Amino acid sequence: MPRLVRWIWIVLALHLTLGMIAYAHFLVTGQYTVLGLYFSALGTPFFLVMTSTECCVAIICRSWFDSDEPMRLAWGMIACAALARLAGVLLRAVSDGHLPWGGWRHFSLPPGSLFANLSQLALVIGGPLSMAFLAVGLSQVLRIQRRFRLVGSLTRGDKTLLFLVVAFSISQLAINLPLLAKYPSLGTILLWMSDPLLSILLIEAILVRRSVIRMGQGLVAKCWGMFVLAIVITSIGDAAIWADNHGFLSSSMTALSWYIWFVAAAAFASAPAYQLAAISLTRGENLHLLEKQ
Amino acid sequence: MNLLGKWHPGFWKRKLQAAPGRDVHFEAAPASGLDDLQMRLNQWSDLWGQDADPAIRTAAQELVAERLTRWIERCFGQHVESSLRGKGRPISLASSTPIFTAFLGRRATRELSRRVLQDI
Numbered sequence: 491m492p493r494l495v496r497w498i499w500i501v502l503a504l505h506l507t508l509g510m511i512a513y514a515h516f517l518v519t520g521q522y523t524v525l526g527l528y529f530s531a532l533g534t535p536f537f538l539v540m541t542s543t544e545c546c547v548a549i550i551c552r553s554w555f556d557s558d559e560p561m562r563l564a565w566g567m568i569a570c571a572a573l574a575r576l577a578g579v580l581l582r583a584v585s586d587g588h589l590p591w592g593g594w595r596h597f598s599l600p601p602g603s604l605f606a607n608l609s610q611l612a613l614v615i616g617g618p619l620s621m622a623f624l625a626v627g628l629s630q631v632l633r634i635q636r637r638f639r640l641v642g643s644l645t646r647g648d649k650t651l652l653f654l655v656v657a658f659s660i661s662q663l664a665i666n667l668p669l670l671a672k673y674p675s676l677g678t679i680l681l682w683m684s685d686p687l688l689s690i691l692l693i694e695a696i697l698v699r700r701s702v703i704r705m706g707q708g709l710v711a712k713c714w715g716m717f718v719l720a721i722v723i724t725s726i727g728d729a730a731i732w733a734d735n736h737g738f739l740s741s742s743m744t745a746l747s748w749y750i751w752f753v754a755a756a757a758f759a760s761a762p763a764y765q766l767a768a769i770s771l772t773r774g775e776n777l778h779l780l781e782k783q
Numbered sequence: 784m785n786l787l788g789k790w791h792p793g794f795w796k797r798k799l800q801a802a803p804g805r806d807v808h809f810e811a812a813p814a815s816g817l818d819d820l821q822m823r824l825n826q827w828s829d830l831w832g833q834d835a836d837p838a839i840r841t842a843a844q845e846l847v848a849e850r851l852t853r854w855i856e857r858c859f860g861q862h863v864e865s866s867l868r869g870k871g872r873p874i875s876l877a878s879s880t881p882i883f884t885a886f887l888g889r890r891a892t893r894e895l896s897r898r899v900l901q902d903i
Contacts, residue, residue, distance in 0.1 A: 555888040562888075634885050640863075706860020710886050768858050769887055772895040 492709070492767030495760045498543065502756040505536050509749055516745055525745060530586075533752070537579045540755040545572035547762040554769050560634055567627030568762065571620045575758070578616015585609040610677040618680050621687040624717075628694040631714065632701075640701040648696050655725075659689040688725055695721040709771070713764035720757035727751055830900065831876045843903050848873045850899045855879060858887065 491499075512528035515521075548569035555562035585608035635641050644652070662685040670679075695718040702718065705711035730747035733739050739747065830847050851874050855864045863882070864874060876896060883892040 554891055556890070559884075559888060561885060638882055638885065702860075704862055706856070706862045708856060708858045708860040708863070710858050711860045769891045771857065772887060772891040772898065774894075774898070 492763060494543075494547070494763040494766065498540070498756050498759050498763060501536075501539070502752060505532065505752060506749065508532060509752070513745060513749075517742060522745075529748065534579070534583045536752060537755055538576070538583070540759045541572060541576040541579055544755075544759040544762055545569060545576050547759070547766050548572050551762050551765045551769065560630060564627045564630040564634070565762075565765075567623045567630065571623035571627060572758070572762075574620035574623060575616050578612045578614075578620065581608060581612030581615060585612060610675070610681070614677050614680045618683040618687055621684065621691055624721075625687060625690050625694065628691065628698060628717065632694060632697055635698070635701045640704050641697055642700040642704050644696070644700065648700070652693055652696060655689045655692045659686045662686075684728070688721075688728055691721045692725055709764050709768035713761050713768070716757050716761035716764060720754050720761065723750055723754040723757060727754060830903070844873070844875075846903060847876065847899055851876070851879050854883075854895060854899065858883070 509528055509532075512524045515524040548565055552562055552565035552569055555565060632641060663682070666682045698714050699718045702711045702715045727747065727750040730739065730744075730750060734744045734747070826843075829841065830843060852864050855874070859882070876899070880892060880896070883895060887895070
């Protein structure tokens with residue numbers, strides 16, 4: 491495993507260990523004090539570290555492609571997605587006052603603005619905007635993979651999953667569209683795009699997964715495999731939010747579902763780290779990875 | 784100086800004409816140098832190409848194929864190598880360079896090719 495990827499997963503493991511202690515405290519006492527402290531004091535810095543790592547590494551990966559190479563656009567879009575996620579985390583931290591160097595609570599949007607509040611703006615930037623960038627990037631990757639005949643045909647399981655995802659998105663749109671009559675803010679409308687965009691990402695993830703299976707266990711294959719994992723985990727997190735909003739989850743299960751986002755952040759950060767490891771291998775770095783086979 | 788005049792095609796035509804009375808004389812290269820160059824080009828062509836008959840492959844070709852296989856397995860995976868082998872032909876720089884360039888970039892592929900051809 492490349493050094494940076496190992497580092498990411500070690501940080502995640504340590505973070506989740508502390509998180510489980512906080513969760514155990516919540517289960518025993520039934521109080522959110524320690525759990526809240528964990529998510530605000532450690533959760534926000536964790537997201538900041540992971541998203542900034544992802545963003546920096548994606549920019550480095552992009553710089554390794556010349557302007558006329560198609561993969562440059564893909565990595566550019568992935569870097570934009572990571573940057574949007576980082577901006578979302580920062581804005582969220584500012585609006586919630588979760589930054590360690592705090593005192594930012596006083597920032598608020600002027601009345602009558604397009605977004606209900608700063609937190610909603612953060613959700614739009616870190617959610618639908620980031621997803622849109624990633625969808626464009628992955629579509630470019632799929633185009634390249636198709637050129638090399640790496641994208642395999644879909645199995646029956648893939649088709650079933652695709653059908654469920656599309657059906658869920660349509661049902662969500664059907665619920666949300668009548669609400670347009672109530673003149674919701676632009677931020678709210680943009681947030682409705684989260685589910686369709688996540689569906690597009692899942693469809694792309696299924697296709698990328700097929701190509702990863704066709705490739706094997708190499709560093710580039712693992713890079714795209716990590717994106718698939720991150721998208722699937724994001725979808726599970728999204729489904730957990732939906733289930734919680736509809737009262738399908740107990741309070742203990744809801745609290746547990748919040749940890750999903752840390753795993754998704756680590757998977758998103760690992761993807762460009764694998765690509766960078768493959769590139770640095772050609773430069774004579776990490777040659778031990780070449781020996782271990 | 785009339786800068787706009789430089790956009791006129793006539794300006795460039797005039798510039799491109801050879802200056803009179805300044806003929807360039809090329810010295811004939813020594814025959815040994817040309818032979819050496821020809822040998823290098825042939826060697827490079829053998830290493831690059833994929834149409835070599837598997838039965839008459841040289842040790843250098845074997846080594847390049849072996850190194851490329853290891854790089855492909857490490858970068859992409861064990862299944863890609865078989866898809867790059869066309870009609871039972873061994874893997875070569877010609878068959879593997881496009882996929883390396885697409886996924887790792889031109890510069891990284893150049894570095895990789897250097898490593899593959901090292902000491903050959």
